[in-house]
Amino acid sequence: MNASAKAIINLDVEGPVISRHLYGHFAEHLGRCIYGGFYVGEDSDIPNSGGIRLDVVEALRALNIPNLRWPGGCFADEYHWMDGIGPRSERPSMVNTHWGNVEENNHFGTHEFMALCELLGAEPYINGNVGSGTVKEMSDWVEYLTRDGDSPMVRLRKANGREEPWKVPFWGIGNEAWGCGGNMSAQHYADEARRYATYCRDHGGNKLYRIAAGASDDDYAWTETLMKAVNCLGCAKEPRGYFQGLTFHYYTVPGPWSDKGSALEFDLDDYYATMVKAARVEELIAGHAAVMDCYDPKKKVGLILDEWGTWWNVEPGTNPGFLYQQNTMRDALVASVHFDAFHRHADRLVMANIAQTVNVLQAMILTDPDSGALVLTPTYHVFEMNSGHQDAASLRVDVKSEGTTRAVGENELDTFSVSASTKDGRALVSLTNLDADAPLEVDLDLRGRTVAGVTGRILTADVLNAHNSADATGVEVADLDGLTVDGGVLRVSIPAHSFVTVDLELA
Template sequence: MADARIAVHTEATIDRIAPEVHGHFAEHLGRCIYGGIWHSDSAEEEGLREDTVSLLDDLDLPVLRWPGGCFADDYHWEDGVGPREERPRRRNLFWAQGPEETPEESNAFGTDEFLALCERIGTEPYLAANVGSGDPQEATDWVEYCNYDGDTELADRRRQNGHDEPYGVTYWGLGNENWGCGGRMTPEQYAREYRRFATYVGTTDNLLLDHDLELIACGYEGHEWNRRFLEEVSGAPWGQAFPLDHLTLHHYYGRTMTVSEADERQYDEFLAEALEMEHHIERMAAAIDAVATTRDIGVIVDEWGSWHPEATAESGLEQPGTVLDGLSAAAVLDVFNDHSDVVTMTNIAQTVNVLQCLVETDENDAWARPTYRVFDLYAPHKGNDAVRTSVSAPTRDTGDDDLELIRGSASITEGETYITVTNLDCIDEHTVEIEIEGDTPDEADVSGKVLFAEQAPDLAVTADNADEFVATELTVSITDGTLTAELPPSTVAAISIR
């Protein structure tokens, strides 16, 4: 007998799910770049790792953020262009690189290497400019180097470095965590810096470029900070050209819980912490609406995911990739779908080897993690119209709040309704009934897949067992137009109705 019900309101459209909501993030720390995406300095080979690139290509990444993170606000882009043997070796002020824990940056992987990766895998680049220790000219020069098709020294330098045509980079972040590692600024101080940078960077698309730039400001989980920042930016005499397209926040969860040592109660607390994402999105959207009422400013969550105690500076921020982490990613992706009217991009941290990465490598191999499988399962949502869902499900008290044990979201495109459902209960299975408003599908129209049906929440991926995490067929029955599926504990399901 069903104990959870989901109603899919196909006429109640929220907004289009921007493909960029499935975005990713790669920073120069640990083995994310060197050893993960790019062969390490000590390897016999140099260049992109083809095994990693192949996995990323298969996932169809819509956007990739680089070079940080905290690294971005101590990074000077001109160090990383030109002949590699002539590039200076610089400090890495915030992170150690590789297993030797060296706080140095070789600059072997720079702007052209990153943009070549983006071209290889068909993803949009999102560059984070240095506000903390840089200046507006440096940021504007970077835009010119990447995007200008004229006859200037910087455009010619790009051509000499092997790329005749402009890269056409659209997304430009002006700073990162400027309330913290990016300068420990007050919101008013950062707003004034942001205005300076936006004046110069934002002017390039009026004269130098044939496409518009999307300017991205750094926000904070402390939402009073966001209100004060927006008020200071809004107080300038901008006229019609308001220099702010998106405002960001970062949300990590699980910092006190090692999955292999946790119990079911702690699993619940972890998942509830992940779902706090919804609160933060709503608070940021409310601040934007209150202060910039006539502006179309999107919410970007450009760092998010699990961050467990094992992930330290000494470990290169590496941690096991578990079923529970994949389950949390599914729950958060459902939140993003439900807020597609305000969420314009997200970037999970990080792409390879670091934190809740999607791909893990050793010296010889690269393999997909459980979170990779979740992104793959959710991929059909990209570009669809999200629609409202009503969920009635059991809950469990986590101390601070109740965890709804069944979550889900739905989207529609011509000829298809796509529904994702997570069983966040790591103890019991639940039978879920799904009703599609205004539709009575038959069995020929319906197919289902499920992840993690045979795996415990604390099971971690390895090179040897990675293929065991692929989705399997989900049995979906239909009675009088109502779909019914049994979801084992800690599973993620997707149902397609055509």
Template sequence: MHKNALKIRVYEHIDVVDPKIFGHFIEHLGRCIYPGIWVGKDSNIPNENGLRRDVIQAFKSIKAPIIRWPGGCFADAYHWEDGVGPVELRPRRANIWWGGEESNEFGTDEFIKLCRVVGAEPYICVNVGSGSPSEALAWLEYCNYVGNTKYARLRAENGHPEPYNVIYWGVGNENWGCGGSFDPVYYAWEYRRFATFLKQADPRIKLIVCGHISRDWNYRVMEALRDFIHLVDYLSIHYYFFRNQQRYGDDVKFTDEQYLNLLFDVQHLEYQIKQAIAVVDFFSEGRKDIGIAVDEWGVWHPQATNENGLYQQNTLRDAILAASVLNLFIKYSRKVKIANLAQAVNVLQSICLTRGEKTILTPTYHVFKMYSPHMGNVAVKVDVESPVIKEPTETDYP
């Protein structure tokens, strides 16, 4: 018989568990926004001002602390003014990354409404790849400015006289790839340009640098920002357990070995987190405590393709993986301050899957439900004694 033991070191505190590590991510991709979140006010599907009532309830039930939007790859092709004002006057645009057309029915005001209804902090990712600092400044003014400026008046004309006070702003998404194929140093220069104006306009905001699982990218970006650390609040990394059919199997069909492989590879994510922490600590040189934002993470099974809108099934294996990842974030809660599961509805490792009027809550949803009472608590060290299936070696890491 195998013996397992946990030793909980109640007096050895790690840090307070930031509620924002239990965050979520929504993007204009597949059926995530339409009809996963937005069905319109005239829909037969029960809704609150166009927002699906069942999905709202799911977010509320797990106390979703922060929601990231509009992307994702979509973000660096998105122009926010397309998505405000009377819905019937909003332009339709080609969704160049995920296919089809974007109606812009769900824009800034609808996103903020979703966050307010469920009690989540909004996290907006601005367009760096095809946008400009002036466009980002206008968006910030629309969201946060109190006064009689052009965009504060526009917000009021659209029915929202009070500022939204959006604190979390990502400066681009995956700008090493779909966000513009930038060189890391060039991205750092662009970040400095955007951040200089945004921080000056509203010093309260927190800005997230676009990172990578590549240590070289993170090193070179942070090196170029070394003298501008005051403009940096978080470094983001994205991590997907990505479409490795041979190693992980399919979404619902896998061997025992493939089942365990997926869980074992959480150690790869730990390696990336440790690398990111080392880079920000090295270049901040104690001048500022920069956090890590794992603002996209999850399982990406082979069944999730562009053709089906990255839709996949969700099993207990995925839920156990989610718990393992959340435990990892808690373990590194001194530095990991934001994390966003990809994605909340109908895309990748969702908490909800919808079909018509019906919604099911996935096993991953129930993991977030179980963890929700522990938001804001103090993490303590735990030792585990159990049989080891395989010790990791250097070759197990990228």
């Protein structure tokens, strides 16, 4: 018997808004993400603006990229921003001890990052240095970027060519303080976060959204310690405003850390183990949210997953510290499963940032160092197909399925994933069939609104490890034909290992 599912969607019953910031990105000084990815220098033959690669900008603008996190990651806690301003020829170099032990010339710094955000139309998310920095250093950075008038930092910014302050809402108070950000205990970091947040000021009309560095994976005790820093258990008080959000990090790594597996060479057992790990993100979101609810039942503090994605062994012949990996149909399905979970928890999850945007880990874009070619990965296409969910109202989806569960070791994997949203007289439904071999028939029972038109798109490939390179395209988006609504029910046939979006025009 073929697998089947029925999904009931009440198009007139809107839930929490899916923040566009759940489709955020992450750019660290790591491998070829910045240098050779975003930034090629003004002397490059590749078309650029102030050294920023314009075809990368164009590709990301097509995703409606909402925010970009920079400069790290682990790099953030060894980065001293004053070394990255002023004339490039006068900037001191530094050693990137975390990622390849390479020397960087600091040619891409604060002004270049802000120019990149302006070209992208994205809001900047700057991660400050808590691990090796000082409170004054971070406070001065906020002042340099966001204050107007005649203060010392304002005069320095103007001397470096920028008269008007920028809008910089998102500020991370360190990164992974439990590890590369200082190897701190939860309580020690919570105290530091309150201290740093105190001196990160709102200047003029720029209101800061301060983000505390949260847990790894399922360390709910770390989240509870941070919540205790802003409120008491079970009390009715509003959380104290030291920080407005806190993070956690979760990577999809099915193998041991010492041997994470190949991005391209894997079997069915590897594939299903990956999907089990990807699906676990929903458990973790719900776990951290439950802890936060005890201290913040009105959900004033946002939960942020500002590092997520697949992490494989680096491609053979590349620098182990550069984390360069290929990106297949398997990675695309990991992304689609994550987004469905994000949409279902839009009441608490307010931002997410995939790691990373260009040439590192589960990237949107790969740039070929020899030919200069730009490659859009399968994961890029999931972001683009899902872009209609940004700032849309989530819709509850009730599912009854048959034959869509699979035993994977000691775990059980549901091979059907779905989410939906509505805005501007339209609805978007995202559907994923994780079964590697079998198609799936889905009946969408659409209630509460009349459907005036329907179109569909599909992302799939003949094999799970299909990918795109400078030489060949193995995964691309196609139209999904034959969609009609009969009696309020739409039947969607989803091939094996495929991602589908259905766009509904509502009367």
